[in-house]
Amino acid sequence: xxxxxxxxxxxxxxxxxxxxxxxxxxxxxxxxxxxxxxxxxxxxxxxxxxxxxxxxxxxxxxxxxxxxxxxxxxxxxxxxxxxxxxxxxxxxxxxxxxxxxxxxxxxxxxxxxxxxxxxxxxxxxxxxxxxxxxxxxxxxxxxxxxxxxxxxxxxxxxxxxxxxxxxxxxxxxxxxxxxxxxxxxxxxxxxxxxxxxxxxxxxxxxxxxxxxxxxxxxxxxxxxxx
Amino acid sequence: xxxxxxxxxxxxxxxxxxxxxxxxxxxxxxxxxxxxxxxxxxxxxxxxxxxxxxxxxxxxxxxxxxxxxxxxxxxxxxxxxxxxxxxxxxxxxxxxxxxxxxxxxxxxxxxxxxxxxxxx
Numbered sequence: 001x002x003x004x005x006x007x008x009x010x011x012x013x014x015x016x017x018x019x020x021x022x023x024x025x026x027x028x029x030x031x032x033x034x035x036x037x038x039x040x041x042x043x044x045x046x047x048x049x050x051x052x053x054x055x056x057x058x059x060x061x062x063x064x065x066x067x068x069x070x071x072x073x074x075x076x077x078x079x080x081x082x083x084x085x086x087x088x089x090x091x092x093x094x095x096x097x098x099x100x101x102x103x104x105x106x107x108x109x110x111x112x113x114x115x116x117x118x119x120x121x122x123x124x125x126x127x128x129x130x131x132x133x134x135x136x137x138x139x140x141x142x143x144x145x146x147x148x149x150x151x152x153x154x155x156x157x158x159x160x161x162x163x164x165x166x167x168x169x170x171x172x173x174x175x176x177x178x179x180x181x182x183x184x185x186x187x188x189x190x191x192x193x194x195x196x197x198x199x200x201x202x203x204x205x206x207x208x209x210x211x212x213x214x215x216x217x218x219x220x221x222x223x224x225x226x
Numbered sequence: 227x228x229x230x231x232x233x234x235x236x237x238x239x240x241x242x243x244x245x246x247x248x249x250x251x252x253x254x255x256x257x258x259x260x261x262x263x264x265x266x267x268x269x270x271x272x273x274x275x276x277x278x279x280x281x282x283x284x285x286x287x288x289x290x291x292x293x294x295x296x297x298x299x300x301x302x303x304x305x306x307x308x309x310x311x312x313x314x315x316x317x318x319x320x321x322x323x324x325x326x327x328x329x330x331x332x333x334x335x336x337x338x339x340x341x342x343x344x345x346x
Contacts, residue, residue, distance in 0.1 A: 133318065134317075134318060135317075135318045135319045135320075136317070136318075136319060136320055136321065136324075137309070137317060137320050137321070137324040137327075137329060138309040138329075139300075139309055139310055139313075139317055139318075140307065140309065144307040145276075145307075149276055149307070152274070152275050152276050153272070153273070153274045153275045153276070154262055154263065154274045154276060155259075155261065155262045155271070155272055155273070155274050156271070156272035159276075189321075192257075192320060192321050192324045193318075193319050193320065193321055194319040194320070194321050194322070195321065
Protein backbone atom coordinates (compact mmCIF):
# COMPACT_ATOMS: atom_id res chain seq x y z
CA UNK A 1 0.00 0.00 0.00
CA UNK A 2 2.80 2.39 0.92
CA UNK A 3 4.58 1.31 -2.24
CA UNK A 4 1.48 2.10 -4.28
CA UNK A 5 1.39 5.64 -2.90
CA UNK A 6 5.08 6.09 -3.62
CA UNK A 7 4.46 4.97 -7.19
CA UNK A 8 1.58 7.43 -7.55
CA UNK A 9 3.75 10.22 -6.14
CA UNK A 10 6.65 9.25 -8.42
CA UNK A 11 4.48 9.28 -11.54
CA UNK A 12 2.97 12.62 -10.49
CA UNK A 13 6.40 14.14 -9.89
CA UNK A 14 7.62 12.89 -13.28
CA UNK A 15 4.52 14.18 -15.04
CA UNK A 16 4.67 17.66 -13.54
CA UNK A 17 8.42 18.31 -13.47
CA UNK A 18 9.76 20.82 -15.99
CA UNK A 19 11.69 19.07 -18.77
CA UNK A 20 15.46 19.60 -18.65
CA UNK A 21 17.62 19.68 -21.75
CA UNK A 22 20.46 17.20 -22.16
CA UNK A 23 22.70 20.26 -21.97
CA UNK A 24 22.04 20.43 -18.22
CA UNK A 25 23.35 16.88 -17.78
CA UNK A 26 26.47 17.56 -19.87
CA UNK A 27 30.03 18.18 -18.70
CA UNK A 28 31.45 21.71 -18.44
CA UNK A 29 33.63 21.00 -21.51
CA UNK A 30 30.64 20.05 -23.64
CA UNK A 31 28.61 23.04 -22.44
CA UNK A 32 31.51 25.31 -23.34
CA UNK A 33 31.78 23.78 -26.84
CA UNK A 34 28.07 24.30 -27.47
CA UNK A 35 28.05 27.85 -26.10
CA UNK A 36 30.41 29.21 -28.74
CA UNK A 37 29.49 29.05 -32.43
CA UNK A 38 33.18 29.50 -33.23
CA UNK A 39 34.05 26.33 -31.27
CA UNK A 40 30.92 24.23 -31.90
CA UNK A 41 31.92 21.64 -34.53
CA UNK A 42 28.23 21.23 -35.47
CA UNK A 43 28.32 24.68 -37.08
CA UNK A 44 30.18 23.15 -40.05
CA UNK A 45 26.97 21.30 -40.94
CA UNK A 46 24.90 24.47 -40.56
CA UNK A 47 27.21 26.17 -43.06
CA UNK A 48 26.91 23.25 -45.46
CA UNK A 49 23.10 23.23 -45.03
CA UNK A 50 22.92 26.97 -45.69
CA UNK A 51 24.82 26.43 -48.92
CA UNK A 52 22.54 23.58 -50.09
CA UNK A 53 19.53 25.66 -49.09
CA UNK A 54 20.73 28.65 -51.12
CA UNK A 55 21.33 26.44 -54.15
CA UNK A 56 18.28 24.18 -54.07
CA UNK A 57 15.57 25.67 -51.86
CA UNK A 58 15.88 29.46 -51.74
CA UNK A 59 14.14 30.01 -55.08
CA UNK A 60 10.84 29.00 -53.43
CA UNK A 61 11.51 29.34 -49.67
CA UNK A 62 12.41 32.82 -48.52
CA UNK A 63 13.00 32.08 -44.84
CA UNK A 64 12.84 29.03 -42.62
CA UNK A 65 12.53 30.98 -39.39
CA UNK A 66 10.12 29.28 -36.99
CA UNK A 67 9.44 26.27 -39.25
CA UNK A 68 11.38 23.68 -37.23
CA UNK A 69 9.49 24.56 -34.06
CA UNK A 70 6.34 23.17 -35.73
CA UNK A 71 7.98 19.78 -36.40
CA UNK A 72 7.60 16.90 -35.89
CA UNK A 73 3.87 17.02 -36.54
CA UNK A 74 1.02 14.81 -37.68
CA UNK A 75 0.08 15.25 -41.35
CA UNK A 76 -2.92 13.35 -42.70
CA UNK A 77 -2.66 10.96 -39.77
CA UNK A 78 1.06 10.26 -40.27
CA UNK A 79 3.92 11.36 -38.02
CA UNK A 80 6.28 13.54 -40.05
CA UNK A 81 9.64 15.05 -39.07
CA UNK A 82 11.86 17.62 -40.81
CA UNK A 83 13.89 14.94 -42.55
CA UNK A 84 10.74 13.40 -44.01
CA UNK A 85 9.57 16.81 -45.29
CA UNK A 86 12.94 17.52 -46.92
CA UNK A 87 13.18 14.02 -48.42
CA UNK A 88 9.64 14.35 -49.76
CA UNK A 89 11.07 17.06 -52.07
CA UNK A 90 14.60 15.69 -52.64
CA UNK A 91 15.36 12.15 -51.43
CA UNK A 92 18.82 12.73 -49.96
CA UNK A 93 20.23 9.60 -48.30
CA UNK A 94 19.58 9.30 -44.55
CA UNK A 95 22.51 10.62 -42.51
CA UNK A 96 24.13 12.09 -45.63
CA UNK A 97 25.87 15.41 -45.00
CA UNK A 98 23.35 17.09 -47.33
CA UNK A 99 20.29 15.87 -45.41
CA UNK A 100 21.91 16.45 -42.00
CA UNK A 101 23.11 19.88 -43.13
CA UNK A 102 19.70 20.94 -44.44
CA UNK A 103 17.85 19.58 -41.39
CA UNK A 104 20.32 21.18 -39.00
CA UNK A 105 20.19 24.47 -40.94
CA UNK A 106 16.39 24.59 -40.80
CA UNK A 107 16.40 23.68 -37.08
CA UNK A 108 19.10 26.29 -36.43
CA UNK A 109 16.86 28.94 -38.00
CA UNK A 110 14.48 28.27 -35.07
CA UNK A 111 17.17 28.18 -32.38
CA UNK A 112 15.71 29.31 -29.05
CA UNK A 113 12.09 28.67 -30.03
CA UNK A 114 10.15 26.16 -27.91
CA UNK A 115 9.58 22.63 -29.22
CA UNK A 116 6.35 20.67 -29.10
CA UNK A 117 3.98 23.49 -28.12
CA UNK A 118 1.99 22.94 -31.35
CA UNK A 119 1.17 19.36 -30.31
CA UNK A 120 -1.88 18.03 -28.53
CA UNK A 121 -1.64 14.98 -26.29
CA UNK A 122 -3.94 13.19 -28.73
CA UNK A 123 -1.26 13.54 -31.43
CA UNK A 124 1.26 11.55 -29.45
CA UNK A 125 -0.56 8.45 -28.17
CA UNK A 126 1.15 5.89 -30.48
CA UNK A 127 4.60 7.25 -29.59
CA UNK A 128 3.79 7.29 -25.91
CA UNK A 129 2.82 3.63 -26.08
CA UNK A 130 6.17 2.79 -27.70
CA UNK A 131 8.05 4.90 -25.15
CA UNK A 132 6.63 2.78 -22.34
CA UNK A 133 6.96 -0.58 -24.16
CA UNK A 134 9.74 -2.92 -23.02
CA UNK A 135 11.79 -4.22 -25.94
CA UNK A 136 14.94 -6.12 -26.86
CA UNK A 137 16.92 -8.78 -25.05
CA UNK A 138 17.48 -6.23 -22.25
CA UNK A 139 13.69 -5.95 -21.88
CA UNK A 140 13.75 -2.22 -21.14
CA UNK A 141 11.52 0.65 -22.23
CA UNK A 142 12.75 4.23 -22.88
CA UNK A 143 11.02 5.13 -19.64
CA UNK A 144 13.23 2.92 -17.49
CA UNK A 145 16.34 5.05 -18.08
CA UNK A 146 14.88 8.43 -19.02
CA UNK A 147 12.06 8.91 -16.47
CA UNK A 148 13.07 8.74 -12.84
CA UNK A 149 16.76 7.93 -13.41
CA UNK A 150 18.16 11.05 -15.15
CA UNK A 151 21.17 12.35 -13.24
CA UNK A 152 22.12 8.84 -12.12
CA UNK A 153 25.24 7.16 -13.43
CA UNK A 154 25.31 4.42 -16.06
CA UNK A 155 28.95 3.43 -15.63
CA UNK A 156 30.88 6.66 -16.10
CA UNK A 157 28.05 8.33 -18.05
CA UNK A 158 25.24 10.48 -16.68
CA UNK A 159 21.74 9.52 -17.79
CA UNK A 160 19.71 12.40 -19.23
CA UNK A 161 15.99 12.75 -19.83
CA UNK A 162 16.50 11.88 -23.49
CA UNK A 163 15.15 15.24 -24.67
CA UNK A 164 15.21 15.84 -28.42
CA UNK A 165 15.66 19.65 -28.57
CA UNK A 166 19.33 19.58 -29.58
CA UNK A 167 19.00 17.41 -32.70
CA UNK A 168 20.47 17.14 -35.24
CA UNK A 169 23.34 17.29 -32.78
CA UNK A 170 27.11 16.90 -32.87
CA UNK A 171 28.00 13.84 -30.79
CA UNK A 172 31.59 13.31 -29.70
CA UNK A 173 30.99 9.56 -30.00
CA UNK A 174 30.09 9.98 -33.69
CA UNK A 175 32.63 12.70 -34.42
CA UNK A 176 29.93 14.30 -36.56
CA UNK A 177 26.39 15.61 -36.60
CA UNK A 178 23.65 12.98 -36.52
CA UNK A 179 19.87 12.88 -36.51
CA UNK A 180 17.53 12.12 -33.64
CA UNK A 181 16.61 8.93 -35.52
CA UNK A 182 20.25 7.84 -35.37
CA UNK A 183 20.30 8.58 -31.65
CA UNK A 184 17.13 6.55 -31.05
CA UNK A 185 18.57 3.65 -33.04
CA UNK A 186 21.67 3.77 -30.81
CA UNK A 187 19.43 3.20 -27.79
CA UNK A 188 17.66 0.29 -29.55
CA UNK A 189 21.07 -1.20 -30.37
CA UNK A 190 22.03 -1.02 -26.69
CA UNK A 191 18.83 -2.84 -25.76
CA UNK A 192 19.66 -5.62 -28.25
CA UNK A 193 16.38 -4.76 -29.97
CA UNK A 194 15.46 -4.82 -33.67
CA UNK A 195 16.78 -1.68 -35.32
CA UNK A 196 13.88 0.31 -36.79
CA UNK A 197 14.61 1.66 -40.29
CA UNK A 198 15.20 5.36 -40.84
CA UNK A 199 11.87 6.97 -41.65
CA UNK A 200 9.96 4.11 -40.00
CA UNK A 201 6.66 4.73 -38.25
CA UNK A 202 8.18 3.65 -34.91
CA UNK A 203 10.97 6.27 -34.98
CA UNK A 204 8.68 9.05 -36.24
CA UNK A 205 5.96 8.32 -33.67
CA UNK A 206 8.62 8.27 -30.93
CA UNK A 207 9.90 11.66 -32.16
CA UNK A 208 6.38 13.04 -32.01
CA UNK A 209 5.92 11.87 -28.41
CA UNK A 210 9.37 13.13 -27.39
CA UNK A 211 8.60 16.60 -28.79
CA UNK A 212 5.38 16.72 -26.76
CA UNK A 213 7.10 15.32 -23.68
CA UNK A 214 9.80 18.01 -23.90
CA UNK A 215 7.44 20.78 -24.95
CA UNK A 216 8.72 24.22 -24.13
CA UNK A 217 12.41 23.33 -24.31
CA UNK A 218 14.32 25.66 -26.64
CA UNK A 219 15.76 24.32 -29.90
CA UNK A 220 19.54 24.11 -29.44
CA UNK A 221 20.59 22.78 -32.85
CA UNK A 222 23.41 22.14 -33.30
CA UNK A 223 23.71 20.87 -29.73
CA UNK A 224 26.92 19.14 -28.64
CA UNK A 225 26.43 15.87 -26.82
CA UNK A 226 28.64 13.13 -25.51
CA UNK B 227 32.73 -45.50 -0.57
CA UNK B 228 34.77 -42.78 -2.22
CA UNK B 229 32.97 -43.47 -5.48
CA UNK B 230 29.60 -43.15 -3.74
CA UNK B 231 30.66 -39.83 -2.24
CA UNK B 232 31.79 -38.61 -5.63
CA UNK B 233 28.51 -39.64 -7.27
CA UNK B 234 26.56 -37.90 -4.51
CA UNK B 235 28.66 -34.78 -4.96
CA UNK B 236 28.27 -34.66 -8.76
CA UNK B 237 25.11 -32.57 -8.90
CA UNK B 238 26.72 -30.10 -6.51
CA UNK B 239 29.88 -29.95 -8.61
CA UNK B 240 27.86 -29.50 -11.78
CA UNK B 241 26.14 -26.43 -10.35
CA UNK B 242 29.03 -24.98 -8.39
CA UNK B 243 29.90 -21.65 -9.94
CA UNK B 244 33.40 -20.41 -10.43
CA UNK B 245 33.74 -17.18 -8.43
CA UNK B 246 36.77 -15.98 -10.42
CA UNK B 247 34.90 -16.41 -13.70
CA UNK B 248 31.88 -14.73 -12.13
CA UNK B 249 33.99 -11.78 -11.08
CA UNK B 250 35.27 -11.46 -14.65
CA UNK B 251 31.69 -11.51 -16.03
CA UNK B 252 30.43 -8.96 -13.50
CA UNK B 253 33.34 -6.56 -13.94
CA UNK B 254 33.95 -6.78 -17.69
CA UNK B 255 32.19 -4.64 -20.24
CA UNK B 256 30.32 -7.56 -21.82
CA UNK B 257 26.60 -8.21 -21.99
CA UNK B 258 26.31 -8.77 -18.25
CA UNK B 259 28.01 -5.57 -17.22
CA UNK B 260 26.89 -5.48 -13.56
CA UNK B 261 29.19 -2.50 -12.99
CA UNK B 262 27.16 -0.38 -15.40
CA UNK B 263 24.42 -0.09 -12.73
CA UNK B 264 25.91 -1.44 -9.46
CA UNK B 265 28.93 -0.40 -7.39
CA UNK B 266 31.11 -3.47 -6.75
CA UNK B 267 33.98 -3.53 -4.24
CA UNK B 268 37.35 -3.76 -5.98
CA UNK B 269 36.12 -2.48 -9.35
CA UNK B 270 38.74 -0.84 -11.56
CA UNK B 271 36.26 1.18 -13.65
CA UNK B 272 33.65 3.80 -12.70
CA UNK B 273 30.44 2.13 -11.51
CA UNK B 274 26.87 3.22 -12.09
CA UNK B 275 24.35 3.89 -9.33
CA UNK B 276 21.07 2.87 -10.92
CA UNK B 277 20.90 -0.34 -8.89
CA UNK B 278 21.97 -0.79 -5.24
CA UNK B 279 25.67 -1.26 -4.38
CA UNK B 280 26.59 -4.95 -4.21
CA UNK B 281 28.90 -4.58 -1.21
CA UNK B 282 27.83 -7.17 1.40
CA UNK B 283 25.27 -8.78 -0.92
CA UNK B 284 26.67 -12.22 -0.02
CA UNK B 285 25.50 -11.70 3.56
CA UNK B 286 22.09 -10.39 2.59
CA UNK B 287 20.97 -12.91 -0.02
CA UNK B 288 21.17 -16.66 -0.53
CA UNK B 289 22.51 -18.36 -3.65
CA UNK B 290 18.97 -19.33 -4.68
CA UNK B 291 17.67 -15.81 -4.30
CA UNK B 292 20.59 -14.28 -6.21
CA UNK B 293 20.21 -16.82 -8.99
CA UNK B 294 16.50 -16.10 -9.32
CA UNK B 295 16.98 -12.31 -9.22
CA UNK B 296 19.68 -12.37 -11.90
CA UNK B 297 17.70 -14.75 -14.11
CA UNK B 298 14.51 -12.66 -13.97
CA UNK B 299 14.24 -9.80 -11.49
CA UNK B 300 10.73 -9.02 -12.73
CA UNK B 301 9.47 -12.01 -10.70
CA UNK B 302 10.24 -9.93 -7.58
CA UNK B 303 9.35 -6.51 -8.97
CA UNK B 304 7.34 -6.23 -12.21
CA UNK B 305 8.55 -2.62 -12.69
CA UNK B 306 12.24 -3.50 -12.31
CA UNK B 307 14.86 -1.85 -14.50
CA UNK B 308 17.12 -4.90 -14.18
CA UNK B 309 17.34 -6.95 -17.41
CA UNK B 310 16.33 -10.64 -17.17
CA UNK B 311 19.70 -12.30 -17.68
CA UNK B 312 18.38 -15.84 -17.88
CA UNK B 313 15.12 -15.35 -19.78
CA UNK B 314 14.41 -15.83 -23.48
CA UNK B 315 10.60 -15.87 -23.59
CA UNK B 316 8.04 -13.09 -23.43
CA UNK B 317 10.44 -10.53 -24.92
CA UNK B 318 9.52 -8.02 -27.64
CA UNK B 319 11.42 -7.13 -30.83
CA UNK B 320 14.68 -8.84 -29.87
CA UNK B 321 17.38 -8.27 -32.52
CA UNK B 322 17.72 -11.42 -34.71
CA UNK B 323 21.24 -12.26 -33.51
CA UNK B 324 20.08 -12.46 -29.87
CA UNK B 325 16.78 -14.32 -30.33
CA UNK B 326 16.41 -17.49 -28.26
CA UNK B 327 19.60 -16.72 -26.35
CA UNK B 328 19.68 -15.45 -22.77
CA UNK B 329 22.07 -12.65 -21.81
CA UNK B 330 23.85 -15.18 -19.59
CA UNK B 331 23.93 -18.99 -19.79
CA UNK B 332 22.80 -20.85 -16.62
CA UNK B 333 26.40 -21.79 -15.76
CA UNK B 334 27.47 -18.16 -16.20
CA UNK B 335 24.74 -17.09 -13.79
CA UNK B 336 26.09 -19.70 -11.33
CA UNK B 337 29.56 -18.17 -11.72
CA UNK B 338 28.22 -14.68 -10.99
CA UNK B 339 26.28 -16.01 -7.98
CA UNK B 340 29.45 -17.62 -6.60
CA UNK B 341 31.29 -14.33 -6.97
CA UNK B 342 28.49 -12.35 -5.30
CA UNK B 343 28.51 -14.77 -2.35
CA UNK B 344 32.14 -13.75 -1.71
CA UNK B 345 30.99 -10.15 -1.12
CA UNK B 346 30.34 -10.51 2.59
